[in-house]
Amino acid sequence: MICKTRRARPRRGAAAIEMAMIAPFLTLAALGALDYGLCLRAAAAVTECARSGASAATDPAVGIATLNSAAQTAAQASAVDLNVAPTVAVVSGTDSEGLNYVEVTATYTFHGVVGGPTGISSVTIVRKVRMVRNPNSGS
Numbered sequence: 001m002i003c004k005t006r007r008a009r010p011r012r013g014a015a016a017i018e019m020a021m022i023a024p025f026l027t028l029a030a031l032g033a034l035d036y037g038l039c040l041r042a043a044a045a046v047t048e049c050a051r052s053g054a055s056a057a058t059d060p061a062v063g064i065a066t067l068n069s070a071a072q073t074a075a076q077a078s079a080v081d082l083n084v085a086p087t088v089a090v091v092s093g094t095d096s097e098g099l100n101y102v103e104v105t106a107t108y109t110f111h112g113v114v115g116g117p118t119g120i121s122s123v124t125i126v127r128k129v130r131m132v133r134n135p136n137s138g139s
Contacts, residue, residue, distance in 0.1 A: 028114070035112040035119035042110045043125050045081040050129040052078040053088055053104035058131045067092055071104050082108060092133070100133040 053075030056062065062070045068090045075088040086108035095101055105128045112120035 031114040032119045035114050039110050039112065039120050039123060039125075042082060042108060043127075045079060046086055046106045046108045046125045047127045047129075049075040049079050049082075049086050049088065049108075050104045050106040050127040053090065053106065054102055054129040054131040057090065057092070057102040057104065058133050060134050064092070067102065071102065075104060075106055084108070101130055102133055103128060103130040 053071040056074030057067050057071035059070070071090040072088045076085050079085045086106045089105045089107075091103045091105075093101060093103075105126065108125045110120065110123045110125055112122070115121035
């Protein structure tokens, strides 16, 4: 008895077709990861803006009259990683323990590259930093 061996069918182009089917999903996943990475970078930059503003406002050389402008100037100056400067709000007061404080809130709206189900369309990032002012600082 003679066994005939089956010849395998030619698979020319099968890899190209498989790649064409999976490429759109890989592209969307990569762009979604890019969006999330850019959003995390923007969040870190907004945190640094609030921190810089509060640090500048607690400087002993800054008086009460120039506290807001010093904090806003420092916060805006540290926003080099953002395409639009964040909105900065400065509040100063005295807490329940009698300590003077400065609270700087930085707000930034991040708009994603991809948007939709795989990326970020729009996220508002808010960071608030409160620091105690030296009781002997300012006038």
